[in-house]
Amino acid sequence: MAGECPSTCCAGWSIRVDEEALERFDALPESDLKEDILQHIQKKQDGYYFMNRPDGSCMMLDPDGLCRIQRNSREEMLCITCRKFPRLAGRVQQDYWMSMAASCPVTAGYLWTKTVGWYMTDGEISQEIDWTELPYDKERKEWLEWFMDSLRKQSEAAPDSMEESVHFLWNMYQRMYDLMEGCLELLASSPELSYLEGSFDYFEKDYGAAEIISQMMTFQENFRGKLREFTKNYMLYRVYSRCLEFPEESSQKCLFTVAGELFLFYILRFSRYHTIHRDDLPSVVAEINWMYRFCVHSKRRSDQFTSLLKDKFKKLEYLAEIIIRIS
Ligand code: SF4
Known part of the structure; x- marks a missing residue:
């Protein structure tokens, strides 16, 4: 480009x-x-x-x-x-594995619009492989299987009652608000990273609880299926990329961080959808790019982001459940 x-x-x-x-x-x-x-x-x-x-x-x-x-x-x-850049590479036993950074608009657009595919090549013949053949360790693989299965079950489940739905969305909003505040502090300490228009502006408005619930519902109705496909793509792709980048990292830290990146993307999407009223592909791509830069480009900020997540969510299962339900 x-x-x-x-x-x-x-x-x-x-x-x-x-x-x-x-x-x-x-x-x-x-x-x-x-x-x-x-x-x-x-x-x-x-x-x-x-x-x-x-x-x-x-x-x-x-x-x-x-x-x-x-x-x-x-x-x-x-x-x-x-x-x-934007290639990431790592060696696992005798094989070289490659991935791409989602701060590249082409990668981000692919993650939002396509189903991510995986290929094995010997330099001449390429063959598509299933994600379960990627070099995740046992713990990551089992967790990802559980996560993908839960996403599928959630998509087939009967809709929540109004009361359950309101309860979940209000809880989700509070979690968004909480994480957004911590991210603003991190952003203030990162002068090299410019602010993305509208990214956290929603949370500065003085909406009442009923309005917030209604806006959360609109968001969920409009993006549910799309978020689910993106969530599957991003989870598999990013856990895999982190395995290449940080082979010694614990699976808990890896999964927690990736789930947090997804949640930060939901915050951006939600805020920009309701403040600058954009949901075209370039806008979504800009959000994925920005989230990736924020969470991944600086090792220092990435570690701070992970501790922020641990502080706010305590358990991976809790964060994962929210992600599964919103998608
Ligand atoms: S980061 Fe700087 S040195 Fe590297 S390609 Fe871009 S402009 Fe050139």
């Missing part, structure tokens, strides 16, 4: 410059490009990073959405993070 991309992967996070890239930049012949690159790299405690502008964009990003390093040299000149 290059400059046509509706988003950018070059803003909202600190791009680490790996040692090999730094050596490549140092070895460039004296030129404007070399000066441009080196003067925009800063040393931090744990390594070298490209500087960001106050709006969070990388200093090497031009206004037309293109990178000055790539524009003035070649892709191989970029550091590892920039070169491999």
